[in-house]
Amino acid sequence: MFNILFSLFISFFKIGLFGFGGGYAMISLIQNELKLHGWLSLEEFVNIIAIAEMTPGPIAINSGTYVGFKVSGLAGSIVATIAVVVPSFILVLLLAHFYDRVRGSDYIIRLLLYLRPILIALVFAAAISVARTSIIDFKSIMILLAALFLLHRTRIHPVMIIILAGVSGVFLYG
Amino acid sequence: MQKKAAKLVKLFTIFFRIGLFTFGGGFAMIPLIRREFVDKQGWIDEERFIDAISVTQTVPGAVAINLSIFFGYRLLGLAGAFTAAFAVALPSFLIILGIAAFFNNFSGHPLIDNIFRGIRPAIVALILYGGYQLSKSVKWTGSLVMTTVLALMAVSLLNISPVIIIFIVLLVSFISHLLRAGRIVLDEDRQKPVKEGQDV
Numbered sequence: 301m302f303n304i305l306f307s308l309f310i311s312f313f314k315i316g317l318f319g320f321g322g323g324y325a326m327i328s329l330i331q332n333e334l335k336l337h338g339w340l341s342l343e344e345f346v347n348i349i350a351i352a353e354m355t356p357g358p359i360a361i362n363s364g365t366y367v368g369f370k371v372s373g374l375a376g377s378i379v380a381t382i383a384v385v386v387p388s389f390i391l392v393l394l395l396a397h398f399y400d401r402v403r404g405s406d407y408i409i410r411l412l413l414y415l416r417p418i419l420i421a422l423v424f425a426a427a428i429s430v431a432r433t434s435i436i437d438f439k440s441i442m443i444l445l446a447a448l449f450l451l452h453r454t455r456i457h458p459v460m461i462i463i464l465a466g467v468s469g470v471f472l473y474g
Numbered sequence: 475m476q477k478k479a480a481k482l483v484k485l486f487t488i489f490f491r492i493g494l495f496t497f498g499g500g501f502a503m504i505p506l507i508r509r510e511f512v513d514k515q516g517w518i519d520e521e522r523f524i525d526a527i528s529v530t531q532t533v534p535g536a537v538a539i540n541l542s543i544f545f546g547y548r549l550l551g552l553a554g555a556f557t558a559a560f561a562v563a564l565p566s567f568l569i570i571l572g573i574a575a576f577f578n579n580f581s582g583h584p585l586i587d588n589i590f591r592g593i594r595p596a597i598v599a600l601i602l603y604g605g606y607q608l609s610k611s612v613k614w615t616g617s618l619v620m621t622t623v624l625a626l627m628a629v630s631l632l633n634i635s636p637v638i639i640i641f642i643v644l645l646v647s648f649i650s651h652l653l654r655a656g657r658i659v660l661d662e663d664r665q666k667p668v669k670e671g672q673d674v
Contacts (some may be wrong), residue, residue: 318640322537324604350593356626357566358536365570376628388535392543407651408532414647421625423605434594447599
């Protein structure tokens, strides 16, 4: 029990510590940890991303809570959720404290410049790995293309697109 | 003291509400925070608000969490940071806990399985589109494209941990920062007019 909680803490601490850019860029990190420990199948993780999109709150917090609960109940969900926040907490406090000295620093601007292409690569890597278990037949290709079209050409809210996709899943696969 | 407690409660309420109504990622909460902090409470002025948003992005972690910790600390110190972070995370924690319990009972149900079979391709679309939008914010050069493609291949094909890749980037940018800082100092030295009889 203690061992599991400890490795949950370490894993989600790591996700919080290296999760620059938040959101989609963190998916690759989370998935890497899940694969390492075999806590969740990729399909299940994609379901969580879907749930995270439909409920309030960041993906990192949502996955921490869900994975923690799955692996070790309420205690696990508390530990994983706290662990993913702790690195931000420490670093943001430092930042807020030394704010006036750090502001407009040349180094931070350069760091973001170097990091951005990598974060974009991580987002596309996440898309590829999610696609590996999600794009499995002609029907799923149709849903993917329809969703891309709606995202690009209309102003329909992503939550609505997910709901539409769920409904079409019932009709196409039912 | 009484006043600080009241302010903490106010902070908790505001961030709980923000945590409850922020769908679709941290950036969606920025207008909400602005309305509460700049317009309604007058706790921070517009310029500092915009500054804070760009500066919190330099720290890893979810945007929503980082912003809440930052504003909580600037307003009410450590207690404020704790309160704001706890309040903003609490709604999604409770909701996901409920869903996780529900899923333990209902996964494997054919209807739910089919719903998610339909949703998963849409998630691929959302992530792809997110990446596309992010890539519009970059002024692409040949070497940047190369870096991106290499990083993508390293993660997707070679299964290299993203942690390692991010760590390398941090290291490279730090070294380049040191080198650059050194060069600037050297340039300044060179340009300094040397007066006769001055100690060097």
